Amino acid sequence: MKEIDELRKGLKNSSIMLLKEHRHALECSFVKEGIVNHIVHVEDDILAEALRQKITSGIAEGVHFNAFRHEFESFALHVKARKLYADLAFSLPMYLPVLDAKEEAYEQTVNAAVA
Numbered sequence: 801m802k803e804i805d806e807l808r809k810g811l812k813n814s815s816i817m818l819l820k821e822h823r824h825a826l827e828c829s830f831v832k833e834g835i836v837n838h839i840v841h842v843e844d845d846i847l848a849e850a851l852r853q854k855i856t857s858g859i860a861e862g863v864h865f866n867a868f869r870h871e872f873e874s875f876a877l878h879v880k881a882r883k884l885y886a887d888l889a890f891s892l893p894m895y896l897p898v899l900d901a902k903e904e905a906y907e908q909t910v911n912a913a914v915a
Contacts, residue, residue, distance in 0.1 A: 801844065801847070801879075801880065801883070803840060803841075803842050803843070803844055803847055804847065804876045804879065804880075806838075806840040807828060807840055807842075807872070807876075808872065808876070809838060810828065810830035810837075810838040810839075810840055811830070811868075811869045811872055813830070813832060813837060813838065814830035814831055814832040814837060814838065815831065815832050815833075815861065815865060816830070816831040816832075816859065816860065816861040816865060817829070817830055817831075817855065817859070817860040817861075817865060817868070818830075818831065818858065818859050819851060819852070819855055819858045819859070820858065822841065824843070825841045825842055825843045825848070826841075826842040826848040826851060826852070827839060827840070827841055827842075828840040828841075828842060828851070844883070846879060846882050846883050846886060847879050847883075850875070850878065850879050850882070854868065854875065855868070
């Protein structure tokens with residue numbers, strides 16, 4: 801995801817991360833020495849929600865920022881997994897038949913006898 805890569809770039813060259821709601825997106829500003837040096841507009845709902853949950857006060861600095869920076873790869877993997885599950889949920893049929901063990905064994909026996 802392009803937004804995750806942009807967040808990774810911002811984390812490398814800053815010491816403070818600010819989150820701000822901006823229209824229909826979440827704006828992440830990365831600050832170093834009092835100057836904003838990188839801005840990322842996050843439009844993906846899953847990523848934006850994960851950032852809101854992780855950085856509850858809208859600002860990450862000091863120990864919290866360093867912890868987030870060091871665990872960012874696992875955070876990114878978590879977000880990608882959530883995105884994949886959301887995509888798969890739309891591609892699966894609404895009803896999947898559930899067979900218990902007896903029905904499954906019966907079907908295998910019938911299929912073996914027919915073949």
